Amino acid sequence: MPATLDQIKRSMQSTNDLFNSEVFGKRNFAALDDIYTRNARILPPGAPMISGRKAIKKFWSDMVQSANATSAVLASVDVMPVGDAAVEIGKATLTVEPPGQPAAQMEVKYVVYWQQEDSGWKWHVDIWNSNS
Amino acid sequence: MPATLDQIKRSMQSTNDLFNSEVFGKRNFAALDDIYTRNARILPPGAPMISGRKAIKKFWSDMVQSANATSAVLASVDVMPVGDAAVEIGKATLTVEPPGQPAAQMEVKYVVYWQQEDSGWKWHVDIWNSNS
Numbered sequence: 001m002p003a004t005l006d007q008i009k010r011s012m013q014s015t016n017d018l019f020n021s022e023v024f025g026k027r028n029f030a031a032l033d034d035i036y037t038r039n040a041r042i043l044p045p046g047a048p049m050i051s052g053r054k055a056i057k058k059f060w061s062d063m064v065q066s067a068n069a070t071s072a073v074l075a076s077v078d079v080m081p082v083g084d085a086a087v088e089i090g091k092a093t094l095t096v097e098p099p100g101q102p103a104a105q106m107e108v109k110y111v112v113y114w115q116q117e118d119s120g121w122k123w124h125v126d127i128w129n130s131n132s
Numbered sequence: 133m134p135a136t137l138d139q140i141k142r143s144m145q146s147t148n149d150l151f152n153s154e155v156f157g158k159r160n161f162a163a164l165d166d167i168y169t170r171n172a173r174i175l176p177p178g179a180p181m182i183s184g185r186k187a188i189k190k191f192w193s194d195m196v197q198s199a200n201a202t203s204a205v206l207a208s209v210d211v212m213p214v215g216d217a218a219v220e221i222g223k224a225t226l227t228v229e230p231p232g233q234p235a236a237q238m239e240v241k242y243v244v245y246w247q248q249e250d251s252g253w254k255w256h257v258d259i260w261n262s263n264s
Binding site for chain 1: 264
């Protein structure tokens with residue numbers, strides 16, 4: 001029986017929550033194995049595209065530690081299932097706490113192309129930009 | 133007979149070429165009817181998401197005229213067919229010629245979620261950001 005849209009959304013939300021709780025909250029970058037597909041690509045603002053989970057792990061490890069980022073709360077705006085995959089539009093609130101400065105929040109919007117890999121829903125293409 | 137990947141890519145390239153030749157080259161914003169689906173959404177850097185073709189037309193009309201943009205050359209980096217749709221990763225070179233200033237070029241990367249509508253391949257979700 002194929003998953004319902006609600007089941008897909010719940011699976012996706014649990015992946016999104018991992019990104020906040022493990023990667024940003026605990027700096028557990030190994031959790032990115034459960035978030036990105038092996039051949040995932042990210043397209044960050046201000047940098048060229050980055051391909052493959054190993055390079056993506058380095059990106060987030062560098063970013064979280066250099067900005068002292070402490071949370072990344074993701075919320076789906078729209079989930080569009082297509083074939084056995086899905087396209088998500090979402091928004092994120094990032095919190096950074098640079099040493100000696102007050103905490104700051106950034107509002108970001110994103111598009112993720114999701115695929116199923118190893119029985120989980122993962123980010124295969126991930127692009128975002130800032131609202132301001 | 134389903135279209136081959138090459139046929140899909142050619143259809144997509146002709147849509148992408150319209151964006152350069154008609155929208156940027158001739159400022160024919162009506163051509164956006166053949167480029168975006170009716171319920172398309174764009175996620176531009178520095179602004180909130182914009183929904184629907186009418187609002188998208190206003191965005192590009194304002195942007196092209198205020199920046200005096202003269203070309204937007206798009207090139208696919210990867211096309212991933214999924215279901216009866218496709219996800220494209222691409223790059224674009226935008227040329228702007230502000231009055232009294234030398235022409236400048238901007239390198240942009242993007243992800244487009246393509247759907248078929250009215251027998252053409254069109255942009256349904258369009259997000260981009262700068263490399264620098």
